[in-house]
Amino acid sequence: MTTIQQRQDEIIANIAQAAYNQPVLSNGFLFEGDVRDNFYYASYLFAASVDPTITFEGDRNEAKDKAEGVFLHLLEIQDQDPASSTYGHWPLNLRPTPQEASKNTLPVELMGSLMVYFAQRYQEQLSEALRVAFDNTLRHIYDSNFYRKPLTSYGHHEAKYTAAKLVFGQRYEDAALIRDGYESLQLTLKRVTANGMTEYGGLPWFWHWVQAFTCAWQLIQDTDIRSELSRMLDYLWSERATFYLGGAWIGPHARIWPHDMPKDTNVLHDYVQYGDFKLPTHMPRTEYAGFLAYEAPAQTIQTALHRSSVPVEIKRQIPKQIGQAQHENDHLHSYVYVTESFAMGGMWERIREFDNEQHRWDIAFPLDHVQGVNHAYFFHPDLEQPEGDLRHQSEYTEVLFHKQVIMASYSIPEDQPGYIKGCLPLGEWVESPSGLFGRVGNALIAVYIQQPYHREVLEDRCFVTSRGRTNAVVVECLDQSNAELLSIRDVQHFAEMMTDKQPTYGENNTITYTSLSNQTLLLSGDPTKEISKRIDGEVIDFNSYTIA
The missing domain is CATH 2.70.98 (Beta-galactosidase; Chain A, domain 5)
Incomplete structure (x- = not known):
């Protein structure tokens, strides 16, 4: 059985190779359909280019330059006008052109916190121009206040806002924002453990919960907040293990996409955690499974991997x-x-x-x-x-x-x-x-x-x-x-x-x-x-x- 790190390295290698082989479009991006895919693929390509332990077939300097070029184009199209109603946001798709595409509230919800993680993890390897661009972009995200919203439905959007409050609060030493995020985290955990998740089997929403809180857990330094994040992640992985069978998501779903049904293909986080099935070549939602990891408790893994012969x-x-x-x-x-x-x-x-x-x-x-x-x-x-x-x-x-x-x-x-x-x-x-x-x-x-x-x-x-x-x-x-x-x-x-x-x-x-x-x-x-x-x-x- 491989380790979590080995499985993450396998994912990084596979996606980085795909990104390296993907032609750059005339607009400087790899994809037009979803702006977030450009961030994800560039992240994997950059990671492979600077880590010699990652298997990679290609010129690493060329790979790094390509990744940085995509990043710079991506950061450039953020709305950085404080007077704008879409301040801090990106377009979701890049048509008719990246500059003309209308801004959307979705990309920054998850991508914003992940950008903090990436910029912090690779700050020593980033070029000066890209480091400055990330600093600038992240400050605009923080100043946009997109995450300053009350808890109402306790769903995946608010889970991402809660994580962002903690991540950006720590980065900019905003004690009030950290306190808001901590209170939101405690209220959310209390709600789901007492009442359950309204977004039952809600793919891909469930993975957004996992990614957002794992990102915060890997970044946050405060021990009390990190402990509460651990409790949240323990709950989420217990829920996943309950409805897990060899990479399949069993039971009903509040929401499914074509890559969730009739075949489970949004499986990278399952692969990293459990590794009891072969990594597929088709990976429709790469997101950050190769970077973010929280090892579930032993009993949770036992539940997922060792189904009893008694139904x-x-x-x-x-x-x-x-x-x-x-x-x-x-x-x-x-x-x-x-x-x-x-x-x-x-x-x-x-x-x-x-x-x-x-x-x-x-x-x-x-x-x-x-x-x-x-x-x-x-x-x-x-x-x-x-x-x-x-x-x-x-x-x-x-x-x-x-x-x-x-x-x-x-x-x-x-x-x-x-x-x-x-x-x-x-x-x-x-x-x-x-x-x-x-x-x-x-x-x-x-x-x-x-x-x-x-x-x-x-x-x-x-x-x-x-x-x-x-x-x-x-x-x-x-x-x-x-x-x-x-x-x-x-x-x-x-x-x-x-x-x-x-x-x-x-x-x-x-x-x-x-x-x-x-x-x-x-x-x-x-x-x-x-x-x-x-x-x-x-x-x-x-x-x-x-x-x-």
């Missing part, structure tokens, strides 16, 4: 948040069933969250167990869903979760798209009129679909569609050891056995299914009737769901 159920209450209005006594409920080979579950309640990106339910597999995507799920698409996107689910779904079974019913109105979409990992699959039966990694999976379906095998996934305004999907998973106990020989044998167990579909969109563990599950999903969700006749009890 566990994770039942959580999550505070509901709609926009900026937070309701402390109004909770959502998430459920995840975790084994060594797969994890499955989701969110019992539907809520329309930011950008309508709630990911309701799925089955997740460890990254190194599959080729291509590592999540399996179905959903009814929202009217606003872009073509080809596998996110943005509608509200017309009812779900039931119990151990290795997920049931989902879809009652779709006439004014909505009359079909459901599904994504399955590549594997060994058998098709039958009632559904699909396959082996994915070390798991067997049965997918029953009420209406006729069409499966298309793509390069990295199976894409499934099924038409019908009343539809349902029932999924049951089985790990290798349980398959052996049932004397299942192969996928074909599994398909034959499971075909005889298909669900019963009744009136009012009622689905009844008896699992391999001989438990009878009932889901009535007709929104015009009383919704019923029962396991062996018993209604689901949410009293056992906890904050942590």
